[in-house]
Amino acid sequence: MSSEYVPGQLRERVRSPLRTAAWFALAFFVGLGGWSAFAPLSGAALAPGHVGIENQRKTIQHLEGGIIDKIAARDGDKVKAGDLLVRLDDTVPRSTYDLLEGQFIDLIVERARLNAEQEGADYIDWPDLLAIISNRERVGEAMRVQQALFDARREALQSRVDILRTGISHIQEQIRGFETQDEAVRRQLELIQKETEAVAQLVDKGLQARSRLYALQRTIAELEGTLGDIASRKAQARVLIGESELEILDLSTRNRNQVVGDLRTLASQIADMQPRLRAARATLDRLDLRAPVSGTVVGLQYHTEGGVIRPGAPVLDLVPEQSKFVIEAKVSPADIDVVSTGLPAEVRLVAFSSRITPTVPGHVTHVSADRLIDQATSQFYYQIKVQLDVDQALLKEFDLDLAQLYPGMPVEVMVVTAERTLLDYLLQPVTDMFARAFRET
Numbered sequence: 444m445s446s447e448y449v450p451g452q453l454r455e456r457v458r459s460p461l462r463t464a465a466w467f468a469l470a471f472f473v474g475l476g477g478w479s480a481f482a483p484l485s486g487a488a489l490a491p492g493h494v495g496i497e498n499q500r501k502t503i504q505h506l507e508g509g510i511i512d513k514i515a516a517r518d519g520d521k522v523k524a525g526d527l528l529v530r531l532d533d534t535v536p537r538s539t540y541d542l543l544e545g546q547f548i549d550l551i552v553e554r555a556r557l558n559a560e561q562e563g564a565d566y567i568d569w570p571d572l573l574a575i576i577s578n579r580e581r582v583g584e585a586m587r588v589q590q591a592l593f594d595a596r597r598e599a600l601q602s603r604v605d606i607l608r609t610g611i612s613h614i615q616e617q618i619r620g621f622e623t624q625d626e627a628v629r630r631q632l633e634l635i636q637k638e639t640e641a642v643a644q645l646v647d648k649g650l651q652a653r654s655r656l657y658a659l660q661r662t663i664a665e666l667e668g669t670l671g672d673i674a675s676r677k678a679q680a681r682v683l684i685g686e687s688e689l690e691i692l693d694l695s696t697r698n699r700n701q702v703v704g705d706l707r708t709l710a711s712q713i714a715d716m717q718p719r720l721r722a723a724r725a726t727l728d729r730l731d732l733r734a735p736v737s738g739t740v741v742g743l744q745y746h747t748e749g750g751v752i753r754p755g756a757p758v759l760d761l762v763p764e765q766s767k768f769v770i771e772a773k774v775s776p777a778d779i780d781v782v783s784t785g786l787p788a789e790v791r792l793v794a795f796s797s798r799i800t801p802t803v804p805g806h807v808t809h810v811s812a813d814r815l816i817d818q819a820t821s822q823f824y825y826q827i828k829v830q831l832d833v834d835q836a837l838l839k840e841f842d843l844d845l846a847q848l849y850p851g852m853p854v855e856v857m858v859v860t861a862e863r864t865l866l867d868y869l870l871q872p873v874t875d876m877f878a879r880a881f882r883e884t
Contacts, residue, residue, distance in 0.1 A: 487789075487857040488782050490827065492772025494852040500741070501761040503528060503732055508754035509536075511745055512730075518743045522734045522761070529732040529745070529758055536730060540723040544578060547716050548585045554709050556589040560596065561702045567593055603694055607687045614687075618680045625673045632666040635659055738763040762850060768831060770805060772856040773824035776814055781860040784810055788829045793853040805829040807858060829856055 509531040516528045551572060559567040567590060573582050639659040645651035742760040745752060752758060770790055774782050789802040809828040816823055 487859055488774060488778035490772035490774045490778075490856045490858065492770055492827075492829075492854050492856050494850055494854060495769050495771040495828075496762060496767070496850050500850065501735055501738070501763065503735075503758045503761060504755055505531065505732060505752055505758060506729060506755060507536075507726060508752045508756065509730070511748050511750045511752060514743075514746070514748055516734075516740045516743075516759075518740055518759075520740045521738075521764070522740060523737045524734055526734045527731055528734055528740070528761075529752075531730040531732075531752065533727065533730050536723070536726045540720075540727050541578070543716065543720045543723050544576070545581050545585075547713070547720050548573070548576060548578070548581055550709055550713050550716060552582075552585040552589045554706065554713070556593045557702050557706050557709065559593060561699060561706065600694065600698055604691050607691050607694075611684050611687045614680045614683050618677055621673050621677045621680070625670060625677075628666050628669050628673065632663060632670070635662050635666065639663060732758060734761055736761065736763045768850075769808070770829035770831065770854055770856060772827050772829060772854070773817070774810075774827050774858070776823050776825065778858075779810075779814075779825045782807065782810060782825070782827060782858050784808060787859045789857040789859065790829060790831065791855045791857070793855055802857070803831055805831045805856075827856075827858070829858075 511529060512532040513527075513530040515530065516522055516526070522528065551570060555567050555569055569586065573586070576582050639656065642651050642656045642659055646653050646656050738761045740759055741762055742757075744756070744758055770788075784807050786807045788805045788807055790805050791802045806829065807827055808830045809826075811826040814823045814825055
């Protein structure tokens, strides 16, 4: 009995701890399985990024380029909107503008003179435009030249008209002389005709020689011829007067037509000159590169006065002040399916010590509509923007200050995605395999 009892008792003692261990193992795995099946785990998509600003930095460029005359702002300088940043040399643009402005002044003043000539005015009505031109010396010179030309042309035209009118007056005097002569001849003719009638009666009675009658008749014929000659001369004189008056009219017409033609040419020249003058003025105004907004100067590309700025080349960047910081990050295309706007995010400022700087909460405000490519690594990514959900007071709780944040500082973003269980993670490869199984390719 004792030899059979001892092994059974021994087996019972050994089996009891094994059962206990088995129950503990079973309880552990059952508990682990239940936890993995029901306990939620937060998912996250990791994305490297950097600190940016909501209002992008302003790049200051110059369209034409030129020689640097003055650098008024350096890297790190705080500037106000409208402050001078860089001034370019104005030698060439100024000379170009002055030349075009002088030509424009000449055209405007000449047009005023031609308008006065067209209207037959006694003086030139100068346009108000001349009063706002700053180059008073050039304006005064042009006005003097055109006034002198106006007076000379007016006097020349009037002189030619006066000569013609004087000729008309002389011809009119001749006509009056012809009329006086005509009147005298007519009186003489009337007397001789009476005498001829009396002599004819005497001749009929035989009291007067017939030769006397013939002599009087010849005199009458001569006087009638004289009257005809006087009438012809009067007609010729009147023709000369008409020709002179026509010439006066022709002078005015030709002068008016010339003025109209000159005005038409001037209008075309002025229309061509105005955009050129505006372009030259704009070029001159662009010589002063001024701050479009208040902010901080960064990335100054030129440091030497007298240096040359290439056309269209960036001169400096301006970071607007009071701009909100925004986090820009690059999400892998493999994670883009779980990233959307509105999701919470945790931002770790890589530039600071991770031991003393906790992650800063935020939320996704933007996801790019299509993938982009990193030119440095040739890797595809989706750009997201994360807005920090803290203000200056909350940042102080993290031992941070907005002044410590600078655009371009590296960060690491964890976009918190939908909660999943451990079992979902473990079974994901299997479910994906079954989802792709039994499909034709």
